[in-house]
Amino acid sequence: MIILLKYGANKTDADEIVGQIASMGLKPLYMPGVERTVIGAIGDERVLEKLHLENHPAVERVDKILTPYKLVSRDLYPIDTVVKIGNVPIGGGHFAVIAGPCAVESEEQMLKVAEIVKAHGGNALRGGAFKPRSSPYSFQGLGIEGLKILNKVSKITNLPTVTEVLEVQDVEAVEKYASAFQIGARNMQNFRLLKIVGQSKKPIILKRGLAATVSDLLLAAEYIVSEGNPNVILCERGIRTFETATRNTLDLNAIPYIKKHSHLPVIVDPSHGTGVRDFVEPMTKAAIACGADGVIIEVHNDPKNALSDGYQSLFPEQFASLMKNIRPFIQAANKK
Ligand code: PEP
Ligand code: MN
Numbered sequence: 001m002i003i004l005l006k007y008g009a010n011k012t013d014a015d016e017i018v019g020q021i022a023s024m025g026l027k028p029l030y031m032p033g034v035e036r037t038v039i040g041a042i043g044d045e046r047v048l049e050k051l052h053l054e055n056h057p058a059v060e061r062v063d064k065i066l067t068p069y070k071l072v073s074r075d076l077y078p079i080d081t082v083v084k085i086g087n088v089p090i091g092g093g094h095f096a097v098i099a100g101p102c103a104v105e106s107e108e109q110m111l112k113v114a115e116i117v118k119a120h121g122g123n124a125l126r127g128g129a130f131k132p133r134s135s136p137y138s139f140q141g142l143g144i145e146g147l148k149i150l151n152k153v154s155k156i157t158n159l160p161t162v163t164e165v166l167e168v169q170d171v172e173a174v175e176k177y178a179s180a181f182q183i184g185a186r187n188m189q190n191f192r193l194l195k196i197v198g199q200s201k202k203p204i205i206l207k208r209g210l211a212a213t214v215s216d217l218l219l220a221a222e223y224i225v226s227e228g229n230p231n232v233i234l235c236e237r238g239i240r241t242f243e244t245a246t247r248n249t250l251d252l253n254a255i256p257y258i259k260k261h262s263h264l265p266v267i268v269d270p271s272h273g274t275g276v277r278d279f280v281e282p283m284t285k286a287a288i289a290c291g292a293d294g295v296i297i298e299v300h301n302d303p304k305n306a307l308s309d310g311y312q313s314l315f316p317e318q319f320a321s322l323m324k325n326i327r328p329f330i331q332a333a334n335k336k
Helices: 011-023 045-049 107-119 144-157 168-177 191-198 214-226 254-261 270-274 277-289 316-325 327-332
Strands: 002-005 027-032 037-042 059-063 083-085 088-090 096-100 124-126 161-164 180-183 204-207 232-236 266-268 294-298
Touching (some): 011 027, 011 037, 083 232, 096 107, 107 124, 124 144, 144 161, 161 168, 277 327
Parallel strands (some): 096 124, 232 266, 266 294
Antiparallel strands (some): 002 059, 083 088
């Protein structure tokens, strides 16, 4: 349920209502806005009806949240959530470019790529230390060693970092060394992992599963937020369809849909979404045009010799021209 307070309702009114909700065994959420205060109540709605909050003098309206997801729903919280990775805001009018190699391969490689990302105005650095590869014979990542490299390079370049956490046992280490968690497509419905990262305060980029609906993605985000971590950034990275011309089908319909139904920021991964480096720039422009709050892009100092996803990684000069060419699109979308 959402309870919208009247203009001029004060903190004492809000506290009283929050107290009543809690006394019925429901979870109250206090969300003071610039103009109005919204109070959420999570739990059995039939219990709440007994309180007849609609009769409270400070209450304007009591509405049911009809969507299966509640905390991430725009019905509950109408204002765009801004999530910060390090000091980089994502959402609410800020457009962010997160870029870097698919995998951390060495300190030298990571530093070279980070310098490219930084030189051309990238906002944050990506790089996987734990890699979920389709084949067990492919490079699996440097593990903890990779996290330490990422952390060192972050300190040198002053770029915040994003890296995938594959398993519950690695959450602590990733939390220690990176600025944000990435939950990969293959783990989007690993509910135990979602709950554990939900107990952290670090931001989380939650990627859409290969065969997940947008509703599945929003419910996965609900798992994280309901554990107490509101810092979730959703990521459209393409889904499996009958189309095989490209690696995945980048579902840009998801962006305006998510914007309409959720207050969480949403970014696009045109690298995994297409699997073709030449399509990364056009799909980045499309992502900006349809309302995305950022992109996460693979770029490598030497894509031909990359240990993972080299074929879809941008050459440094491609990244440079992408960063220049997207500027008018960001401006046209009224973003910074
Ligand atoms: C990645 O970002 O390198 C990655 C493995 O992404 P996804 O989980 O979307 O496949
Ligand atoms: Mn990759």
